[in-house]
Amino acid sequence: MAPVGQILANYWRKDSSANAAIVLFCLALIGIVWAVTFERVSFERDDTIAAAAKQNANLAIAFEEHTIRTLKSVDQAVLFVKDQYEEHGLKLNIGRMIENGALDASLFNFIGITDERGNVVLGRHEFKPTNVADRESFKVHLQHNDNEMFIGKLNLGRITHRWNIPVSHRINKADGSFGGIVYASMDPEYFTGFYEKADLGEHGAISLMGLDGIARATQIGRKGTFGEDMRGTRVFEEQAKNRIGSFLGGGRLDGVVRFLSFRTLEQYPLIVTVGTSEADIMAPFHERERRYYLTAGFASTMIVIIAAFIMAALSRRKRALEVLEQSMQRVQALSERVMKIQREERERIARELHDELGQTLTALKVNLQMLEPYCVGGEAEDHLTEALMITGRSLDQVRGMMLDLRPLGLEDLGLAVVLESHLAKQAEAAGWHAQFEATLPGRLHPELEMACFRVAQEALTNVMRHSHAKQVRVTLGMDAGEVQLSVRDDGTGFDVAAIFDASRTGGFGLIGMQERVRQLGGRLAIHSAPGRGTEVRASFPCEPAGGWEPDANASTHA
């Protein structure tokens, strides 16, 4: 197969309107495919983002609750210890409380109590003498006489030697003056443990941040951090506007863009933030998106290929049709030439029959008749009679042959006269009741007259041979600029299709008639059915499409 492009180029030249239609259709189809694809991708992206935002917001709620629960548990523990301390004083044994199960120690690394000077006086386990008067918590409680829990910034524990989030309450002496603090050192992981439970994926992030902008606990992916100054981050900016919110951003710490949802806690000066990696969330969507684009691309390619095949096939078919058309034209030209040669040959023979043989026989008869007065009676008359009869029969034969070859008088007297004469003769021979009606305004082109006569002659011959008709009607007229010839009988009729089929291989009559009519651009219709009679109807344009051949039917005279 030639390259598709070349076929397309050829085809385009040959039939641009069909091509334009095919190309436009393909473009429209491809356009639809891509429009649907983009629409789908866009919908799924929005859907995915919306789902991610919702999930994130829910995670933020869960993280908030986890944080509140954790803080409340710790607060309870701290308040319980404070309560016990106020009752038992320095006799209180926190280690035993934990062993007894009265105090759940899983929430903190250390819990302890200081006196009013910041010296740690009680602890969950043995410790070196330690002073925490310089710590933020101590200072806050010293200044504010209230019963609020204070959540401090991260600090490195002097007893635990680990990074802790201090959670504390003020202790008042019986007179209401400052008596120290009770504090619990919470491991930041108590909060970030949520990360594992919530399954935030490989690049998820959670963060617990104070309203002061300092991160208490942060976990990004596998990595936990704390203490960062978060002022100036997007979360901090957004939180200033709304207590709750979601956005796409981040990446300041590790370059990962995330869907982030933050919530500001009611009871505590804390902000929780949950982030899920945009890449993680969007990965399945991007995979689907990639598949959609691949499918659309594949469909587009297939459409183009199919269109190319259709166009190539149409082009081949068109070429085949052209070749067929050409060979049909050649056959037709050949058939026309054969008929022209046949016509000319017939005319030549007819001329010779009439000019030579016919006239010779006529002269012979005239001369023989001149003998009559000398031969009255007797054997001479008998022989003369015989000779006249022989001559007469020969003349009849010559006339019969001439009529077959070229109707006598067609040129001189015209179609109507000759056709009526022929019909009358046939009617007399066959015993028909014949009707003839001619309403032509004048003479027709000689070739047209000849064709009409031949068709009528053939039709009448068929009527005589096959139909057993009693009545025959021949009409010749002009209708809508066409010459109309009709030969109708009331005979036995026949199955038109069957006769045509037989005719194709055998007899020549109907096919010959049809060919003769077709050559002049006319139509032949045969209406018949067994028992219903027959009508042969031929219509000719007054002038064939290509005009008349100038040398057609060159005038010949008898």
Added chain:
Amino acid sequence: MNTATIRVVLADDHTLVRNGIRALLEKIQGVEVVAEAADGREALELIEAKRPDVALMDINMPGLNGIETTANIKRRFPETRVLILSVHSAGDFVSQALRAGASGYLPKDATPMELEFALRAVVNGETYLSPRVSGDLVDRFVRSAGVGQSPLELLTPRQREILQLIAEGHSTKQIASRLNLSVKTVESHRALLMERLGIHDIAGLALFAARAGLVERDS
């Protein structure tokens, strides 16, 4: 009847036929062929020059055919009568010729007798149509023209005899044995007389014979 010589111009494009017809015409008392033409135009020139009584005219001629020539003659030389002599015998040729102004119509192989009848008829201003010219139209014209001659005169005595025997109901075989002829010869005679009378069946012959008074009409 006009006793003066009938002057005739003969127009036929076939020399043999023309010669035959001229020979035939020359046999007829009081008929003179003053000129011969091979086509319509020549005929017109000769008629202009000779002013004949009758133009004997073929239909099929090159250049100007007999019917157009006839129309021309009637327009320019109305005193010249036109008698058509043609191989065509169908009614429409005849009616065309008559419409063009011809006074008579004969087959080309007319007998000398018929030719003479026809010439005299047209010269007398009558219309002559050969019995062999078929069709209703002919009957119509024959009746209207009131031709005086009986078609019987177109037959030889032998043919009249055979016609009578046929009309009387004798078979060909009977006629043959009565006249001492072969059956074939009788058949030839019968065919020829039928051709001359323009009658195509035995019943027609019997009717004609009865009309012509050749036999008694039964019932």
